[in-house]
Amino acid sequence: xxxxxxxxxxxxxxxxxxxxxxxxxxxxxxxxxxxxxxxxxxxxxxxxxxxxxxxxxxxxxxxxxxxxxxxxxxxxxxxxxxxxxxxxxxxxxxxxxxxxxxxxxxxxxxxxxxxxxxxxxxxxxxxxxxxxxxxxxxxxxxxxxxxxxxxxxxxxxxxxxxxxxxxxxxxxxxxxxxxxxxxxxxxxxxxxxxxxxxxxxxxxxxxxxxxxxxxxxxxxxxxxxxxxxxxxxxxxxxxxxxxxxxxxxxxxxxxxxxxxxxxxxxxxxxxxxxxxxxxxxxxxxxxxxxxxxxxxxxxxxxxxxxxxxx
Numbered sequence: 327x328x329x330x331x332x333x334x335x336x337x338x339x340x341x342x343x344x345x346x347x348x349x350x351x352x353x354x355x356x357x358x359x360x361x362x363x364x365x366x367x368x369x370x371x372x373x374x375x376x377x378x379x380x381x382x383x384x385x386x387x388x389x390x391x392x393x394x395x396x397x398x399x400x401x402x403x404x405x406x407x408x409x410x411x412x413x414x415x416x417x418x419x420x421x422x423x424x425x426x427x428x429x430x431x432x433x434x435x436x437x438x439x440x441x442x443x444x445x446x447x448x449x450x451x452x453x454x455x456x457x458x459x460x461x462x463x464x465x466x467x468x469x470x471x472x473x474x475x476x477x478x479x480x481x482x483x484x485x486x487x488x489x490x491x492x493x494x495x496x497x498x499x500x501x502x503x504x505x506x507x508x509x510x511x512x513x514x515x516x517x518x519x520x521x522x523x524x525x526x527x528x529x530x531x532x533x534x535x536x537x538x539x540x541x542x543x544x545x546x547x548x549x550x551x552x553x554x555x556x557x558x559x560x561x562x563x564x565x566x567x568x569x570x571x572x573x574x575x576x577x578x579x580x581x582x583x584x585x586x587x588x589x590x591x592x593x594x595x596x597x598x599x600x601x602x603x604x605x606x607x608x609x610x611x612x613x614x615x616x617x618x619x620x621x622x623x624x625x626x627x628x629x630x631x632x633x634x635x636x
Contacts, residue, residue: 327431327432327433327635327636328364328365328366328431329362329364329365329366329433329434329435329628329631329632329635330365330366330367330368330427330431330434331358331365331366331367331368331424331434331435331436331437331628332367332368332369332370332419332420332423332424332427332434332435332436332437332438333351333354333355333358333367333368333369333420333436333437333438334369334370334416334419334420335352336412336413336416337351337352337413337416337417337420337437337438338351338352338413339404339407339409339410339413339414340407340409341404341405341407342405344404344405346404346452346613347612347613347617347620349617350609350612350617350620350621350624351437351438351609353617353618353621354437354609354621354624354625355367355437357621357624357625358437358625358628361625362628362632365628367437368423370416370419370420370422370423370424370436371419371423372412372415372416372418372419373415373418373419373422373455373460373464375387377418377422377460377463377464378415378418378455378460380460380463380464380467381446381455381456381459381460381463381490382444382446382447382455382456382460383446383447385398385447386398386446386447386448386449387455390406390410390411390414390449390454390455391411393406393407393408398448401448401449401450401510402443402444402448402449402450402451402452402453402454403449403450403451403452403510404449404452404454410454414441414454414455415455417436417438417439417441417457418441418455418457418460418461420436420437420438420457420608421436421438421440421457421458421460421461421564421606421608422457422460422461422464422465423436424436424461424606424607424608425461425462425465425562425564425606426465426470427606428562428604428605428606429465429470429471429561429562429604431604432604432605432635433595433598433604433605433606433631433635434606435606435607435608435609435627435628435631436457436606436607436608436609437609437624438457438608438609439452439453439457439566439608439609439610439611440456440457440458440476440478440487440564440566440608440610441453441454441455441456441457441458441486442456442458442478442480442482442484442485442486442487442501442566442610443482443484443485443486443507443510444456444486445485445486445489445490446489446490450485450486450507450510451482451507451510451512453486456486456487456490457608458476458487458564458566458608459476459487459490459491459494459497461564462474462476462494462497462562462564463494465562466496470561471560471561471562472496472561473496473497473498473557473558473560473561474496474497474498474560474561474562474563474564475497475498475499475500475554475555475560475562475563475564475603476491476497476498476499476500476563476564476565476566477500477551477554477563477564477565477566477594478499478500478501478502478503478566478568478610479502479565479566479567479568479571479590479594480501480503480566480568480570480571480610480611481503481504481505481568481570481571481575481577481578481580481611482503482504482505482506482507482512482568482570482577482611483501483503483505483506483507483521483529484499484501484503484507484529484566485507485508485521487499487501487527488501488521488523488524488527488529491524491526491527492524492526492527494526495525495526497526497527498526498527498553498554498556498557498560499526499527499528500527500528500529500550500551500553500554501527501528501529501530502529502530502531502532502543502546502547502550503516503529503530503531503532504516504531504532504534504571504578504579504580505577505578505579506520506521506531508521512577514577514579515579516531516532516533517531517533526557528550528553530546530549530550532546532571532580534579534580534581535581537581538581538582538586539580539581539582539586540582540586540589542580543571543580543582543586543590544589544590544593547590547593547594548593551593551594551597555601555603559601559602559603560603561604562603562604562605562606563598563603563604563605563606564605564606564607564608565594565598565605565606565607565608566607566608566610567591567594567607567608567609567610567624567627568610568611568612569587569609569610569611569612569614569620569623569624570610570611570612570613571587571611572584572587572612572614572619572620572623574614574616574619575611575612575613575614576613576614576615577613584622584623584626587623587626588626588627588629588630589630591626591627591630591631592630592633592634594607595630595631595634595635596634599634599635607627609624609627612624
């Protein structure tokens, strides 16, 4: 099975010296070109205003476009600039293009984040528009899907996706996390804070063991993956493949190395393949000071895909 991934240099908004390593998208694209020569890289179209309005409020969209009110325009913790709006339209377009390609080809990826903290009327946690839900709403509006699932394996709980899924019973959203997220703040100790799950969105904390946490992660996956198909096989699965659970990430309390995260990815791909669910994934998280470690996690996701689907 050939793989097509979607990337555009315009994914990188000019956010200056920021904890979010915005250059990683280009670095992963370079790795694809050099290490995975059979993988095709295509440029996506940006999402439309109509696509955004299905998910986000007009006032919030206007704030990201114009920069006013500034507090709302920077609610996702990015400095606002005129380049922000076209950049996030492109990244969301990458998620939509990958999802649409997966429907016809079985698998695909966007070399961008899914922006799972973005809520309907504001951004949070370096997430402007929620590309996961924007993509699914666009596909549903065009009649390409009726149901969908989201699997979030970023380090942080996907609070924005949960909020948006709660209003969309046709989405099943699962988040396994090592940091909780509440009121635009991450919480490293997941034992003392937990949000309310809902009928179609559920979650589970990954509590560190003090040793290797590979067993905790893989056992949680094996336990919870069937939840995604409890209401029937979804038309598509979007997978948020986070790099920030990696043990050197400054936010991560988990002891997970590159091989552990690759096995995580392999399990996800095997699940999608065994259930014959089209799957598209995005690159999420990753704040390790050595950006090459973040890129290595994302490259391993492609390697895991190759081992399962090639």
